[in-house]
Amino acid sequence: MKKYLASLFDATANKLEYLKNKSVILSVPNQKGHGDLSTNIAMLLTKELKKNPREIATEIIDNLDYDSSIIEKIEIAGPGFINFSFSIKFLSKIIFEIDEAKSDFGKSKKHVGKRANVEFVSANPTGPLTVGHGRNAIIGDTVANLLQWIGYDVDREYYFNNAGRQMRVLGQSVQLRYKELLGEIVDFTDEYYQGEYIKEIAQLLVDEHGDKLLNEDDESIFKSKAEKEIFKEIETTLEHLDIKMNNFFNEQTLYDDGKIDAVLKEFKDKNLSYKKDDALWLKLTELGNEQDKVIVKSTGEPTYRLPDIAYHITKFNRGYNLIIDVFGSDHNATFPDVKAGIQALGYDAEKVDVLIYQFVTIIEKGEVVKMSTRKANYITLDELTEAVGKDVVRYFFNMRSLSSHLNFDIDLAKKQSEENPVFYLQYAHARISSILRMTDEQKMNSSFDNLELLSTEAEINLMKMLHQFKDEVYYSAVNYEPHRIANYLEELATSFHKFYTDCRILGTEKKLAEARIALAKSTQTVIKNGLSILGVSAPDRM
């Protein structure tokens, strides 16, 4: 619909000077009776032309060279909106288009040939992923899906650091549990990782090495065992959610490959760093930020900023056109420094988009559950997935906008009932499968020959919803808003259920029945495609 109107306006711009180089925004009115698409262009032009918006609208319409078999009606309404209504003949074409494209329907080629890197999860391997990481994981993976739908070649990347203090403590924790298992009395204070998994890893070491490690004086062998085991578990957890990383990027390689030194040298050459109190500072104030920050501590250890800058530069050098980081709101202060740093080194920081999502609050039995990894007071992502299933986890984390503090109600998620919105969508899909099984048995076919018979309100609404899908995908993708897809699908499912109750197929006159089967089928395709973006399955039976 938009495509056709956009081309009309382009053509009209040749006749009306003031429409040139204006982007005409077409939107779906949220009020029934205001047409199928609407534009506010006339109101936007009032200042420039010093004319009444309704006059401008009239002039534009008079110069629109439209096909009356496609557009049924054009109206000027309210203060100066131009509302367009489309014909059934045009609306119903979508059914045919969907059938042609099938699982590709909704995809766009706008960004074909471009590469994107989506970095997400990126939890250091100090313990199992928690429900908190779940939101990060699902958002990252779904945004990656969306980018693929608009043509990007996408890599999913996990960045980790196995060198810091946390990891040393992890190694020591395992070492202590190991000693404990072999009968030594240890003082396991609460600075150590308290989780049960530490004991399990220690047990593995006992099984493998017996008591031979008792005299190890440093924790490194314990640390590397822990890291290996924990990563194995993290990957399994992600797999349970259908998430597959293309690349695990170890921060350590930045040091080994000299990338850190190279960045340090560049900052020095550009006179952007200086020594003060034995530490090396980055002149962020010169780059427009609030204050200078330390990049190498007086101990000689870099702060997180330095490797982060070096890491992002590798992303540029690896040829990505779009670089996305997914962070929790606790990181919101860190990325301006990093962005300023890479910009200063001559890279286009505009290509880096940081998605900040707000924290998840877990609600169980109506109460807030507080969590901490070190204190082992948490619900793991795996436990959650096991309890409610992949589809529910993915849907729940996708259904709200990033900026909203998400309440994850475990009891609601567990309910396999009408209160759980996932099932509403899946039910619509399964219901269509059921219809198709039924019509198949009765040797009824779908047909595109008489689609203009689809003329009831429910049928027309459903077709309009189908028309919106492609825009919805594009819009969600470029704005990184997966929740829009979830909202759209709920609306689509509602339109379908309404159609189902109003418009029968069995026992209806043959031509109309065939057209309705075609409509149901195309609806099913769109539901399935939408769910696949979210990573939720579309069952044929429930």
Next chain:
RNA sequence: GCACCCAUAGCUCAAUUGGAUAGAGUACCUGACUACGAAUCAGGCGGUUGGAGGUUCGAAUCCUCCUGGGUGUACCA
């Protein structure tokens, strides 16, 4: 103190990025299965969009101030 985010129906959240009468779900109250799945549909109840100003044809959305929450504010990541 400062910075970023948030505040919308009893509850959980939307609102096409400044558009028309602010919408869904849930809860509560009605009604609809002897023909395609009632995990559904229809109707009702529910709002000064935290408060006060401002900007303009038009504000939940932008600006200022206030109130109340979240997250940071390190030579932690």
